[in-house]
Amino acid sequence: LDFGERKGQAERMLGLMDVFLKNDPISLQKDILHHVEYTVARSRFSFDDFEAYQALAHSVRDRLIERWHDTLIHFKKEDPKRVYFLSLEFLMGRSLSNIVINLGIRDQFADALSQLGFDFEVLAEQEGDACLGNGGLARLSACQMDSLATLDYPAVGYGLRYQYGLFRQVIVDGFQHEQPDYWLNFGNPWEIERVHITYPVKFYGTVTDEFLNGEKCKVWVPGEMVEAVAYDNPIPGYGTRNTINLRLWAAKPSDQHDMESFNTGDYVDAVVNRQRAESISSILYPDDRSYQGKELRLKQQYFFVSASVQDIFRRFKDTHKKFDEFPEKVLSCMFHVSISAEAYVETPRIGLVALQLNDTHPSLAIAEVMRVLLDEEHLSWHRAWDIICKIFSFTTHTVSPEGLEKIPVDLLGNLLPRHLQIIYDINFNFVEELKKMIGLDYDRLTRMSIVEEGAVKRRWIVVSNPSLCALISKWLGTEAWIRDIDLLIGLRDYATNAELHQEWKMVKKVNKIRLAEYIEAMSGLKVSLDAMFDVQTKRIHEYKRQLLNILGIIHRYDCIKNMDKNDRKKVVPRVCIIGGKAAPGYEIAKKIIKLCHVVAERINNDNDIGDLLKLVFIPDYNVSVAEMVIPGADLSQHLSTAGHEASGTGSMKFLMNGCLLLATADGSTIEMVEEIGQDNMFLFGAKANEVVALRKKGPTLKVPLQFSRVVRMIRDGHFGFEDYFKSLCDKIEGTSDYFLLGADFMSYLEAQAAADKAFVDEERWTKMSILSAAGSGRFSSDRTIQEYAENTWDIQPCSFFFFLFFFFFF
Numbered sequence: 001l002d003f004g005e006r007k008g009q010a011e012r013m014l015g016l017m018d019v020f021l022k023n024d025p026i027s028l029q030k031d032i033l034h035h036v037e038y039t040v041a042r043s044r045f046s047f048d049d050f051e052a053y054q055a056l057a058h059s060v061r062d063r064l065i066e067r068w069h070d071t072l073i074h075f076k077k078e079d080p081k082r083v084y085f086l087s088l089e090f091l092m093g094r095s096l097s098n099i100v101i102n103l104g105i106r107d108q109f110a111d112a113l114s115q116l117g118f119d120f121e122v123l124a125e126q127e128g129d130a131c132l133g134n135g136g137l138a139r140l141s142a143c144q145m146d147s148l149a150t151l152d153y154p155a156v157g158y159g160l161r162y163q164y165g166l167f168r169q170v171i172v173d174g175f176q177h178e179q180p181d182y183w184l185n186f187g188n189p190w191e192i193e194r195v196h197i198t199y200p201v202k203f204y205g206t207v208t209d210e211f212l213n214g215e216k217c218k219v220w221v222p223g224e225m226v227e228a229v230a231y232d233n234p235i236p237g238y239g240t241r242n243t244i245n246l247r248l249w250a251a252k253p254s255d256q257h258d259m260e261s262f263n264t265g266d267y268v269d270a271v272v273n274r275q276r277a278e279s280i281s282s283i284l285y286p287d288d289r290s291y292q293g294k295e296l297r298l299k300q301q302y303f304f305v306s307a308s309v310q311d312i313f314r315r316f317k318d319t320h321k322k323f324d325e326f327p328e329k330v331l332s333c334m335f336h337v338s339i340s341a342e343a344y345v346e347t348p349r350i351g352l353v354a355l356q357l358n359d360t361h362p363s364l365a366i367a368e369v370m371r372v373l374l375d376e377e378h379l380s381w382h383r384a385w386d387i388i389c390k391i392f393s394f395t396t397h398t399v400s401p402e403g404l405e406k407i408p409v410d411l412l413g414n415l416l417p418r419h420l421q422i423i424y425d426i427n428f429n430f431v432e433e434l435k436k437m438i439g440l441d442y443d444r445l446t447r448m449s450i451v452e453e454g455a456v457k458r459r460w461i462v463v464s465n466p467s468l469c470a471l472i473s474k475w476l477g478t479e480a481w482i483r484d485i486d487l488l489i490g491l492r493d494y495a496t497n498a499e500l501h502q503e504w505k506m507v508k509k510v511n512k513i514r515l516a517e518y519i520e521a522m523s524g525l526k527v528s529l530d531a532m533f534d535v536q537t538k539r540i541h542e543y544k545r546q547l548l549n550i551l552g553i554i555h556r557y558d559c560i561k562n563m564d565k566n567d568r569k570k571v572v573p574r575v576c577i578i579g580g581k582a583a584p585g586y587e588i589a590k591k592i593i594k595l596c597h598v599v600a601e602r603i604n605n606d607n608d609i610g611d612l613l614k615l616v617f618i619p620d621y622n623v624s625v626a627e628m629v630i631p632g633a634d635l636s637q638h639l640s641t642a643g644h645e646a647s648g649t650g651s652m653k654f655l656m657n658g659c660l661l662l663a664t665a666d667g668s669t670i671e672m673v674e675e676i677g678q679d680n681m682f683l684f685g686a687k688a689n690e691v692v693a694l695r696k697k698g699p700t701l702k703v704p705l706q707f708s709r710v711v712r713m714i715r716d717g718h719f720g721f722e723d724y725f726k727s728l729c730d731k732i733e734g735t736s737d738y739f740l741l742g743a744d745f746m747s748y749l750e751a752q753a754a755a756d757k758a759f760v761d762e763e764r765w766t767k768m769s770i771l772s773a774a775g776s777g778r779f780s781s782d783r784t785i786q787e788y789a790e791n792t793w794d795i796q797p798c799s800f801f802f803f804l805f806f807f808f809f810f
């Protein structure tokens, strides 16, 4: 169509429909009923809560899609530098509440629903969690997508659309059992299947040398092809129309998957083989820190990386067609001036794309982009590597070597032969550079070599704690802090204000009631609201030291048992809450869960103890459970042995909800001390620089009697299952106590005593709680994203106003 025809066509289309869907109560009710009748296919005179949720979700989705389209058209028109966020995991949780809050239409929908006889909150509960991730790393990527959208950055997220998310944790007799999480069972209204956006992904095969225009080049002849299909998930920003895309890839057999079997007539085997292709995106690996040497895992990584890189190149070429006639210039355009020497000097960071790798999982992207630049775009090694160095950034989520992935050379060479060659070449150049810097120190060179020689926030707080948000907005006189989190610091001015103290305590109480009701519904246990709610929820790991917490609880129990009546009056009642999943093959972590249950059984049924101490294990900890637990916590524990937690993100959420921290000086806690001060938290334990020396002491390291006593109680069968717990006790006594539970025990008990003392002084506790929330702004993902955008990716916000909509067509 020429311009005149296109304009006429667009005007005709605009005349046929409203420009935007309306949000008044009648329009919303009509929309919901329309979806009941035509999308859910139920009679509008008879539908239940789940069907109402589905219709509601589709009505919300329509409004989401409007904004999403506008954003995509706007980005296409402006063609700004984009950031691509590659992550193998996104822990999104539930979407409905977050979306209506970000779109600013929650109250309108709640009104419309109540006129139809439904309760918004009840319908929101119908949604299942999208658990496409393990823990902090995945939660962070979900928060960062939200922040990228909120801050108007032109971003795209890429990941895998697993059919089975993180397993559901079911506890039977105190033992963890895993059940598959087929989260798509009831459909997923938030995703849009893009059947026409597919890319072939190659595996196996051989690499041959061929000549092109007299130049030798490498050609990879694959042995297997799989198709990647895009599923788009629009992510709305808060208080902006900007809605970005999270594109998740699903695997399906390619037409060329295995031609040979069809040709030989083995039809049934050929179909079965084709179905195997789908297994690539079928399951999320449930180990959050060790994935060594699994072929399927490597296939997953390359599958999503290859599809994403093809999509990034395709998008670039879509808007830069004029360079198609100048193949040698395609790439100088592709990464813009970043690869031209002159421009490099003037504007070193300018380019059209930035790729952010969330941990090592997508790091094959480096070899893949290198392969495309060398073998498909025929750039020289030097030019290609120069581009790589400018476009990639990487975030690490672990500080321990065992957390870094290692891929056996033979596995990689078999699955991705060309990539292995490229990695060898990268490593060769890297080691040459190193030699220039450190000389011929072979030990160090071997350690640093990439190839081992020898053997092989969402606006989360608004969703989870609306009462606290309303209170903060009231005192700060604005809701702007929800977008501009630095404003939270203003709460410091009211830290001793008696009126705020009253209101603050009331909000905490409401959240504690909600949590207490949840505990009772889940376990039948009634807990006292006057008790301190003391929470440790996170993945179960030896280094996170849930065991230290349980030993502390046993010690507390033992002390109470041995107290007389008068002393008991002084005890600060506690409800200790522990929750988290153990990786299915992680035996020690599973034993910790069982220990928690047997200790809880003993304490909770001891009438002599009553409300002074309770212990609860919350099963199936996920984002929705976190939304319930975190706002109701008074104290939260982050006990990792110093030097082991790269960051830790749970603590940030507790802090923001006015919860006090009892923690080691590890990961992000170190920065928290800077923000809220040591006096407003309970720090304990060896510092990172002391840990090595303590470990060296080995058997000569003295452990306190209290520690030996509680371990002995477990060994002697005080809680039953002594044979089962023997290996657990062996792990923490003598030379085996790698995570230093014994060495830190006294200091831990002292910190706990300090927390008790502070809790009975209500005024002091409330002040500390307000100051914790006030100092939490630095830990918002908005801030991280802003810093990345300015310092690492060099991208600008690409905001738009919806009245521009009419001009997009022309």
Ligand code: PLP
Pocket: 134, 135, 136, 139, 537, 538, 539, 621, 622, 623, 626, 647, 648, 649, 650, 651, 653
């Ligand atoms: N799991 C869930 C469901 C979370 O929401 C979070 C953090 O927000 C984590 C795990 C990570 O917790 P931590 O950083 O304390 O290990």
